Amino acid sequence: TVDADRLWRSLMDLAEIGAYDDERTGLRGVNRLALTDADAAGRRQVIAWMEDAGLAVRVDRMGNIYGRREGTDPTAAPVLTGSHIDSVATAGAFDGCLGVLGGIEVVRTLDERGIVTRRPIEVGVFTEEEGVRFGTDMLGSAVAAGRLTLGYAHGLTDRDGRTLGDELARTGFDGPADVRLDPPYAYVECHIEQGPVLAENGVGIGVVTGVQGISWQEITVHGRAAHAGTTPTRLRADAGLAAAEIIVRLRAMVDSGEYGELRATVGHLTVHPDLTNIVPARAELTVDLRNPDDAAMARAEEDLSAFLRELEDARPGLTLSTRRMAGTAYVPFDETVQKVIAGAADDHGLAHISLLSGAGHDAQEIAALCPTAMIFVRGEHDGISHNPREYSTPEACARGVDVLATTLLRLADQ
Amino acid sequence: TVDADRLWRSLMDLAEIGAYDDERTGLRGVNRLALTDADAAGRRQVIAWMEDAGLAVRVDRMGNIYGRREGTDPTAAPVLTGSHIDSVATAGAFDGCLGVLGGIEVVRTLDERGIVTRRPIEVGVFTEEEGVRFGTDMLGSAVAAGRLTLGYAHGLTDRDGRTLGDELARTGFDGPADVRLDPPYAYVECHIEQGPVLAENGVGIGVVTGVQGISWQEITVHGRAAHAGTTPTRLRADAGLAAAEIIVRLRAMVDSGEYGELRATVGHLTVHPDLTNIVPARAELTVDLRNPDDAAMARAEEDLSAFLRELEDARPGLTLSTRRMAGTAYVPFDETVQKVIAGAADDHGLAHISLLSGAGHDAQEIAALCPTAMIFVRGEHDGISHNPREYSTPEACARGVDVLATTLLRLADQ
Numbered sequence: 136t137v138d139a140d141r142l143w144r145s146l147m148d149l150a151e152i153g154a155y156d157d158e159r160t161g162l163r164g165v166n167r168l169a170l171t172d173a174d175a176a177g178r179r180q181v182i183a184w185m186e187d188a189g190l191a192v193r194v195d196r197m198g199n200i201y202g203r204r205e206g207t208d209p210t211a212a213p214v215l216t217g218s219h220i221d222s223v224a225t226a227g228a229f230d231g232c233l234g235v236l237g238g239i240e241v242v243r244t245l246d247e248r249g250i251v252t253r254r255p256i257e258v259g260v261f262t263e264e265e266g267v268r269f270g271t272d273m274l275g276s277a278v279a280a281g282r283l284t285l286g287y288a289h290g291l292t293d294r295d296g297r298t299l300g301d302e303l304a305r306t307g308f309d310g311p312a313d314v315r316l317d318p319p320y321a322y323v324e325c326h327i328e329q330g331p332v333l334a335e336n337g338v339g340i341g342v343v344t345g346v347q348g349i350s351w352q353e354i355t356v357h358g359r360a361a362h363a364g365t366t367p368t369r370l371r372a373d374a375g376l377a378a379a380e381i382i383v384r385l386r387a388m389v390d391s392g393e394y395g396e397l398r399a400t401v402g403h404l405t406v407h408p409d410l411t412n413i414v415p416a417r418a419e420l421t422v423d424l425r426n427p428d429d430a431a432m433a434r435a436e437e438d439l440s441a442f443l444r445e446l447e448d449a450r451p452g453l454t455l456s457t458r459r460m461a462g463t464a465y466v467p468f469d470e471t472v473q474k475v476i477a478g479a480a481d482d483h484g485l486a487h488i489s490l491l492s493g494a495g496h497d498a499q500e501i502a503a504l505c506p507t508a509m510i511f512v513r514g515e516h517d518g519i520s521h522n523p524r525e526y527s528t529p530e531a532c533a534r535g536v537d538v539l540a541t542t543l544l545r546l547a548d549q
Numbered sequence: 550t551v552d553a554d555r556l557w558r559s560l561m562d563l564a565e566i567g568a569y570d571d572e573r574t575g576l577r578g579v580n581r582l583a584l585t586d587a588d589a590a591g592r593r594q595v596i597a598w599m600e601d602a603g604l605a606v607r608v609d610r611m612g613n614i615y616g617r618r619e620g621t622d623p624t625a626a627p628v629l630t631g632s633h634i635d636s637v638a639t640a641g642a643f644d645g646c647l648g649v650l651g652g653i654e655v656v657r658t659l660d661e662r663g664i665v666t667r668r669p670i671e672v673g674v675f676t677e678e679e680g681v682r683f684g685t686d687m688l689g690s691a692v693a694a695g696r697l698t699l700g701y702a703h704g705l706t707d708r709d710g711r712t713l714g715d716e717l718a719r720t721g722f723d724g725p726a727d728v729r730l731d732p733p734y735a736y737v738e739c740h741i742e743q744g745p746v747l748a749e750n751g752v753g754i755g756v757v758t759g760v761q762g763i764s765w766q767e768i769t770v771h772g773r774a775a776h777a778g779t780t781p782t783r784l785r786a787d788a789g790l791a792a793a794e795i796i797v798r799l800r801a802m803v804d805s806g807e808y809g810e811l812r813a814t815v816g817h818l819t820v821h822p823d824l825t826n827i828v829p830a831r832a833e834l835t836v837d838l839r840n841p842d843d844a845a846m847a848r849a850e851e852d853l854s855a856f857l858r859e860l861e862d863a864r865p866g867l868t869l870s871t872r873r874m875a876g877t878a879y880v881p882f883d884e885t886v887q888k889v890i891a892g893a894a895d896d897h898g899l900a901h902i903s904l905l906s907g908a909g910h911d912a913q914e915i916a917a918l919c920p921t922a923m924i925f926v927r928g929e930h931d932g933i934s935h936n937p938r939e940y941s942t943p944e945a946c947a948r949g950v951d952v953l954a955t956t957l958l959r960l961a962d963q
């Protein structure tokens with residue numbers, strides 16, 4: 136078992152980097168968007184902890200960080216663990232950080248016990264997992280795994296037009312290491328569940344069977360600015376109304392039950408010129424769809440597109456365009472690695488269930504390179520996440536990292 | 550008749566102050582929000598033209614500007630004309646400016662002809678008519694007429710938290726003159742129609758019978774930030790969805806025909822934290838309602854409030870609050886002044902119709918002090934306004950100011 140206090144202290148220390156006081160909840164939140172100054176400070180702290188734990192640190196051209204603990208067999212592929220430390224703008228302390236700091240805590244524990252493994256163990260920290268700054272999630276791990284190119288990633292821009300490539304250079308995280316990862320022996324990521332399923336089932340540990348499909352697109356509606364008082368309704372091309380109709384339609388699609396377990400979210404929404412007495416000339420919104428069933432997801436995407444065309448046809452003066460931001464199919468995890476995780480939980484006497492991940496994770500990208508699975512840790516408050524109320528108890532975090540330690544040990548000795 | 554070229558040149562010159570290149574239309578637009586640097590520069594230009602025309606200029610504590618041409622009877626109340634030069638952020642060259650520059654053009658014409666009137670003639674320029682920076686429209690004229698207090702107006706803030714009082718001081722337009730206007734003998738305002746009615750009726754001049762009711766409110770929806778991938782739909786309190794439902798409902802209310810000639814616009818809409826994979830925790834929107842029928846307007850407001858309460862009840866975790874921004878009932882204009890305007894148009898051989906104004910105007914505030922009416926000038930492109938496509942021909946503008954000149958002359962000799 137790992138040192139629960141030390142793990143907790145590192146989680147709380149990291150959460151102070153990019154911390155803010157959340158007006159609404161009265162809580163302390165975390166705002167550490169990828170490659171901001173706060174993220175860079177967090178990265179430097181993590182690297183310092185890695186070096187204290189004796190890890191050899193390398194940074195690749197995507198800013199992904201790897202800390203390596205050698206094994207006895209220099210020819211053996213390493214077992215990789217890790218996650219991310221970038222956050223959304225209204226985050227808690229756990230999303231991603233538990234996997235990174237948990238990995239470092241495992242290394243500290245092995246060192247204390249004088250345990251040497253056959254295979255190297257590496258702890259990875261992936262860039263822009265959240266995807267909220269540059270628009271594509273799991274970006275660093277997707278480039279490491281070869282699904283997306285370095286050029287694509289470097290060229291992505293944030294809302295102020297800054298490119299990821301420039302921000303890597305600015306923060307000093309445009310490392311020299313090759314971004315394409317040599318296939319590890321296996322990858323195991325420990326992460327908070329970010330949902331209610333473990334709590335509803337009264338268990339603390341989840342063995343993750345895979346990640347549901349994710350579809351992100353941006354829709355831009357062009358209408359016509361017009362005077363709110365004088366313009367007859369029939370002459371309007373109201374971009375904001377069209378955006379609202381899309382949002383309401385998405386909810387109706389979810390509620391219809393016709394798309395399996397579809398979830399739909401419009402998280403980003405702006406209108407222009409954004410003034411009280413002007414019919415919006417332009418609206419921009421993002422659509423985040425999730426579905427464990429790829430066929431149902433495809434139908435949802437098609438039916439949404441058809442609805443956009445209908446809107447255009449029904450409203451003279453409106454044009455709608457879409458831009459794909461991110462898209463991943465359902466990713467199943469490796470059954471053997473799942474069994475090792477389940478066995479480790481059993482050895483620690485911890486109740487567990489198997490479940491699918493609702494959120495995207497770096498593990499789904501690394502799964503293209505090697506056998507991969509994840510350990511989920513229960514969250515409080517219905518598992519709320521991407522919110523300062525996100526919370527897992529010190530006990531829950533430590534038990535998850537215990538399972539991670541045992542899993543990594545087993546795999547590293549294979 | 551006035552000098553059409555000189556009037557047009559002044560309109561085009563003023564439009565260069567705060568001009569921008571509009572990406573969407575490829576046209577040159579105007580962005581001269583009240584008490585910005587651009588507005589201050591526009592004000593200085595207008596004052597210079599007033600002084601060139603021999604007017605005695607005074608600025609009051611609301612930044613309202615008056616230029617006065619004396620008459621022969623020093624005891625007679627003046628005839629007032631004017632409008633505003635502040636604009637929305639995506640404006641054309643005519644809204645408000647035609648009334649101000651038209652008034653100055655009338656004075657120039659009287660001077661050239663050596664015409665002296667019995668009553669003084671004053672040209673007024675009212676502050677923050679648009680209401681889009683500080684949230685309340687017809688603000689300067691409403692304070693001049695005593696409907697709103699100076700303290701209320703000075704305390705209003707823009708989106709960056711700057712108060713109107715501070716912005717008056719910063720731009721140097723916190724004048725010494727008393728803001729409460731001594732009742733003029735009459736008020737006449739020339740303005741572009743900003744709507745399609747004159748064009749549809751094939752005439753160039755409108756005699757305005759009054760202004761429909763205007764209701765502005767801001768709605769804030771508080772929900773709960775949550776993860777887009779993991780949060781089951783039933784556990785969401787989605788502030789953005791609620792905002793969208795309000796927008797769609799408003800359109801349904803308009804289309805129902807149950808609220809007379811209701812128009813409804815949501816021009817301002819933001820969500821927070823505004824990120825792809827986060828269910829919005831908060832949404833803010835403005836609702837602009839217009840109605841020529843006060844009873845139908847009251848019903849629309851009540852039914853909207855009831856809908857907001859229903860939304861709150863139906864969605865645990867959502868709270869909605871509203872803030873009144875502005876509200877004016879239907880304002881009828883003076884029939885005698887309307888007759889003088891109609892007679893002046895007849896004398897110029899110009900076809901005209903009577904119509905109600907869809908937009909709010911300073912005239913509806915000054916109407917509380919003295920007999921008041923307005924002259925409307927036809928716009929092209931369905932009378933589109935609050936848009937760089939806003940356009941009235943040089944001919945149409947000059948003919949409107951001809952009618953203004955004759956109307957002012959008649960009233961000033963009564």
Ligand SMILES: NC(=O)NCCC(=O)O
Binds near residue numbers: 230493778826
């Ligand atoms: N774990 C997590 O929050 N990932 C961000 C990508 C997503 O939105 O699912």
Ligand SMILES: NC(=O)NCCC(=O)O
Binds near residue numbers: 644
């Ligand atoms: N004329 C004009 O655009 N006034 C602004 C106030 C309104 O929205 O009606």
